[in-house]
Amino acid sequence: MSQHRSTPKKATITHIRDYPKKLTLFQIEASNYWWVRYYKDGKVIKRSTKTDSKRDAIEFAKQFFAELHTIPTAKSIHTLANPTFKQVAEALIDTMAADVSRKDITKQTADGYIGRLKKHLIPFFETTKIKDFKYNDAELFLKQVSKASPPYAPATITALMRTLSKLLNYAYKHELIPAVPRLPTTQVPTENRGRFNIRQYVALHRRASALYRQGAVFQYRVANDETGKWVKVGTTNEGKAVKRIEITYELAQLVLFMTNSYIRPTDIKNIQHKHVEVRRNSHDMCYLILNLPKSKRKDTPFHTQPTAHTVYQRLIEHNKKQGWGVSNDDYLFFPNASSRQQALKTLQNQFKALLQDLDMQTDVNGKPFALYSLRHTAITFTLQYRKITKGELADNARTSVEMIDNFYSQGLGITHAVDDLHSPRNPRRNQK
Numbered sequence: 001m002s003q004h005r006s007t008p009k010k011a012t013i014t015h016i017r018d019y020p021k022k023l024t025l026f027q028i029e030a031s032n033y034w035w036v037r038y039y040k041d042g043k044v045i046k047r048s049t050k051t052d053s054k055r056d057a058i059e060f061a062k063q064f065f066a067e068l069h070t071i072p073t074a075k076s077i078h079t080l081a082n083p084t085f086k087q088v089a090e091a092l093i094d095t096m097a098a099d100v101s102r103k104d105i106t107k108q109t110a111d112g113y114i115g116r117l118k119k120h121l122i123p124f125f126e127t128t129k130i131k132d133f134k135y136n137d138a139e140l141f142l143k144q145v146s147k148a149s150p151p152y153a154p155a156t157i158t159a160l161m162r163t164l165s166k167l168l169n170y171a172y173k174h175e176l177i178p179a180v181p182r183l184p185t186t187q188v189p190t191e192n193r194g195r196f197n198i199r200q201y202v203a204l205h206r207r208a209s210a211l212y213r214q215g216a217v218f219q220y221r222v223a224n225d226e227t228g229k230w231v232k233v234g235t236t237n238e239g240k241a242v243k244r245i246e247i248t249y250e251l252a253q254l255v256l257f258m259t260n261s262y263i264r265p266t267d268i269k270n271i272q273h274k275h276v277e278v279r280r281n282s283h284d285m286c287y288l289i290l291n292l293p294k295s296k297r298k299d300t301p302f303h304t305q306p307t308a309h310t311v312y313q314r315l316i317e318h319n320k321k322q323g324w325g326v327s328n329d330d331y332l333f334f335p336n337a338s339s340r341q342q343a344l345k346t347l348q349n350q351f352k353a354l355l356q357d358l359d360m361q362t363d364v365n366g367k368p369f370a371l372y373s374l375r376h377t378a379i380t381f382t383l384q385y386r387k388i389t390k391g392e393l394a395d396n397a398r399t400s401v402e403m404i405d406n407f408y409s410q411g412l413g414i415t416h417a418v419d420d421l422h423s424p425r426n427p428r429r430n431q432k
Helices: 054-068 085-101 107-125 135-146 154-173 198-214 249-259 265-270 306-321 340-357 373-385 390-396 401-408
Strands: 024-027 034-040 043-048 217-222 228-232 240-246 276-280 286-290
Touching: 024 054, 034 054, 085 107, 085 154, 107 135, 107 154, 135 154, 198 249, 198 340, 198 373, 217 340, 228 340, 240 340, 249 265, 249 306, 249 340, 249 373, 265 340, 276 306, 286 306, 373 390, 373 401, 390 401
Parallel strands: none
Antiparallel strands: 024 034, 034 043, 217 228, 217 240, 276 286
16 A cells, blocks of 8 residues: 655655654655654654755754743744744733733733633644744634634623734734734624613612521532523522532622712722722712722723722721722732632622622623623713713713713713712612
């Protein structure tokens, strides 16, 4: 039986002295060049040496081995003639710690880039030579992530392509490639976010408080058609229980805090006591100034409503009772969590369970509710109930007037203005 033209010629198979036997040189019928092959992490990595000289091929194989086992830094990446995608990615990751320390980017932003590189981009492009990277490579990657099951959110796919662009720009700036290849474009659908009205907001807080007092526990149960739902333990046996969450004191406080501070869900996991400054307004009421890490390219402080100060004091006392720290470097929500992502995930799951317990899935316009809806609600309540310009509100909420016009103020009926949803003039004040 004749061999395939790409099959190694048995007589040419050569092992490199003092190197693992997994590193092999060989020739094939289809080429006059020597080829090098190496087994790493369960994969066969093969490359042409671009030479018919065995001596030069051996030197190529040694460099090939060194490249596969070296984690380049931003300084050492220039010593490689044509580094792989993985090596450039690892060099980029190496620079991010310095970027964070200089406050050029937040740790949260760096962690996002690093996570996408390690989980998605490096495994797909691992051995691709950076100089050989083409539009078609990016297109193949985009097709793969677009077919993922369960499907990725459009925003996730856009973030992956943005990370790929960042790496290619890094390679260009360091003269590893002559130009940045064009990349396929992606679009994130834009739509208004779900927002709560006053009645729903009050119901969220009251129900969260009641569930905490009951010691309520929810299960995420998945049916045969793979649809899932959070249900209170003991109310049904339908489907398979795959996750479990207990409603904690923090949930009710979160509803109040986010709706009276304008912050985003990602800010919740990052907020530390050192970010919080207590001030007193002209009505002798305390409020907070939150000097949080930069988000959406903005670093202006959040000026909260007085209710956020009340919640802040409650959480300090609660954390003390739990034996958790309340010093400058301690976090406000779940300072004992194994990671900040875990802290946020816990609150997100509790909030989803709360929404399903109330059968509160969408707003009057059919827009789905999520934890982000509390920020949306904070902005729309301010537009409705306080005397403030859109420019002032945009600055305070780290957004733009354009975003307020396009996503927050549409369909609002502006009513009487009050200083705070919980002011003495508001009958719904002093919720606990």
